[in-house]
Amino acid sequence: MKLFYTPGACSMAVHIALNEAGAKYDLEKVDLQSKKTESGLDYIAINPKGYVPCLQLDNGEYLTEVGALLQYIADSNPAENLLPAVGEAARYRVLETANFVSTELHKNFGPLFNPATTDEARKERMELIGKRLDIVNSQLEGRDFLVSDQFTIADAYLTTVLGWATFAKLDLAAWPNLGAYAGKMMSRPGVVATLKAEGMM
Ligand SMILES: N[C@@H](CCC(=O)N[C@@H](CS)C(=O)NCC(=O)O)C(=O)O
DSSP: OEEEEOTTSTHHHHHHHHHHHTOOOEEEEEETTTTEETTSOBHHHHOTTOOSOEEEOTTSOEEEOHHHHHHHHHHHSGGGOSSOOTTOHHHHHHHHHHHHIIIIIIHHHGGGGOTTSOHHHHHHHHHHHHHHHHHHHHHTTTOSSSSSSSOOHHHHHHHHHHTTTTTTTOOGGGSHHHHHHHHHHTTSHHHHHHHHHTTOO
16 A cells, blocks of 8 residues: 655544554655655646545555545454444444544634635634534543544544644644643554654654
8 A cells, every 4th residue: 555645734644544553555745736746756647636645555546535544444454443343333433523523623724724814714714613622622521532442543533633733823722631632642653653754753
């Protein structure tokens, strides 16, 4: 497998999942401005969507979308329990939360990184993200992990998105459970290995 990624982007969730799963994979960095990979490939020819992540599977096919890739990695490495098995009620709780992180957090952060976003639009977006973080903060009350009593793909995703808070000038101090959670996640070997590989620490 080969993960096409950009340091610190949402592809990091997939990278964390690969490390937590103990999977074997190669990495290829993508420059999102030029749409070239570090070895000089035309990224649009690989993934016409033009965004990261993209995972080249061992059969040569390319698979995209964070949510699908997280499930693929978890289901390909069931011993690591990153996602309960098909049919188990707990699976749908993990997917429910991973989808919440995707559609209610990940996608709402995007405009905060766009210099064209007006101050007013930024303020509105921050308020909306704040409401969503209230929910996650409550969900984390008294727990070490987002859904079950162990690390799942939902944690890989949330850890990645929380890493954007500093860049977005969002102070996590308003959500004490989130701050504590982010600290714990950032010390996991699989997360540390990911951050180092992406040059983020
Ligand atoms: N729907 C996609 C969204 C991926 C996405 O938002 N990727 C961002 C980085 S976090 C990106 O590559 N943006 C650059 C672009 O769209 O050109 C997914 O879930 O994988």
